[in-house]
Amino acid sequence: MRFTDGARAEADLLVGADGFNSAVRRQLAGPDEPAHDSGYIAWLGITEYSHPRFTPGSVVHLWGDGMRFGLVDIGRGRLYWWGTKNMPFERSSTWDGGKAGVLDAYSGWPDEAREAIRVTPPADLLTLNTRDRSFLQPWGTGPVTLLGDAAHPMLTSLGQGSAMAMEDAAVLAQHLRHAPDVPRGLRGYEAARYDRTRTMVEATRSISEFEQSQGPVRRRVRDGYFRWMSHRKLVGKLEPALTFPGAGILPGTDERTDR
Numbered sequence: 001m002r003f004t005d006g007a008r009a010e011a012d013l014l015v016g017a018d019g020f021n022s023a024v025r026r027q028l029a030g031p032d033e034p035a036h037d038s039g040y041i042a043w044l045g046i047t048e049y050s051h052p053r054f055t056p057g058s059v060v061h062l063w064g065d066g067m068r069f070g071l072v073d074i075g076r077g078r079l080y081w082w083g084t085k086n087m088p089f090e091r092s093s094t095w096d097g098g099k100a101g102v103l104d105a106y107s108g109w110p111d112e113a114r115e116a117i118r119v120t121p122p123a124d125l126l127t128l129n130t131r132d133r134s135f136l137q138p139w140g141t142g143p144v145t146l147l148g149d150a151a152h153p154m155l156t157s158l159g160q161g162s163a164m165a166m167e168d169a170a171v172l173a174q175h176l177r178h179a180p181d182v183p184r185g186l187r188g189y190e191a192a193r194y195d196r197t198r199t200m201v202e203a204t205r206s207i208s209e210f211e212q213s214q215g216p217v218r219r220r221v222r223d224g225y226f227r228w229m230s231h232r233k234l235v236g237k238l239e240p241a242l243t244f245p246g247a248g249i250l251p252g253t254d255e256r257t258d259r
């Protein structure tokens with residue numbers, strides 16, 4: 001490994017767990033790998049919060065025309081909120097509307113959403129371009145591999161980015177422990193993770209497009225879909241993402257990775 005300060009290092013194993021703009025991934029995918037823009041901007045905040053229409057302990061998701069707003073009670077009187085709005089990348093990447101601009105975007109929305117924006121200190125309000133990358137395979141060669149967002153950056157609609165990184169770590173540890181050498185351990189880890197993480201990247205992208213539906217027809221389809229689907233069916237659809245199928249019993253051991 002060569003570092004920007006000129007230092008060099010050698011190791012038996014390199015795990016690129018260096019996030020969305022991974023330098024290790026760049027070695028594999030090349031410097032020009034494009035990021036895929038989601039087509040919407042995201043605003044986020046954490047604030048002290050209470051509102052007569054917001055039940056403590058709850059999570060609320062409000063749906064609009066190419067826009068959404070989420071409120072999540074994170075305990076001790078604090079709220080995490082996020083808002084999304086469809087916007088071409090040229091505008092979202094240079095957006096500098098500040099708190100007034102966010103309030104303006106949510107004009108006419110329920111007061112519990114607007115109140116969350118109003119009480120957030122401007123310095124705690126973040127603006128993000130939401131992006132992912134197309135699925136990359138393979139993740140490594142020789143003693144090098146990728147993990148987490150470096151391997152499979154995804155949009156946030158299923159809330160699975162960190163979850164997948166933790167699953168990667170569990171599977172990687174299992175494979176390294178039982179493989180005859182590092183490269184074979186890494187290739188076993190990668191093979192065990194490709195299908196699940198590819199499904200997650202692709203499903204998150206398509207759910208995200210559906211959620212951001214804009215225009216009367218697309219919006220009615222989206223709203224009807226969520227309104228009329230039974231709770232049981234909805235939970236059933238989310239269950240695969242929220243259940244870690246693991247790699248079953250590893251050869252030669254009685255250890256399972258699916259707990």
Ligand SMILES: Cc1cc2nc3c(=O)[nH]c(=O)nc-3n(C[C@H](O)[C@H](O)[C@H](O)COP(=O)(O)OP(=O)(O)OC[C@H]3O[C@@H](n4cnc5c(N)ncnc54)[C@H](O)[C@@H]3O)c2cc1C
Nearest residue numbers: 017018019020023147148149150156159160161162163165
């Ligand atoms: C708005 C938003 C909401 C989200 N919600 C959820 C959710 O509800 N559930 C969920 O599971 N996930 C969620 N995620 C996704 C989650 O945050 C990421 O998937 C997760 O942080 C990825 O973890 P990681 O360790 O792979 O990468 P990162 O968290 O990005 O960590 C990478 C680390 O590498 C360091 N690094 C980078 N480059 C170098 C370098 N050259 N040298 C040294 N160090 C370097 C960085 O400083 C950083 O500490 C959300 C993401 C966003 C943006």
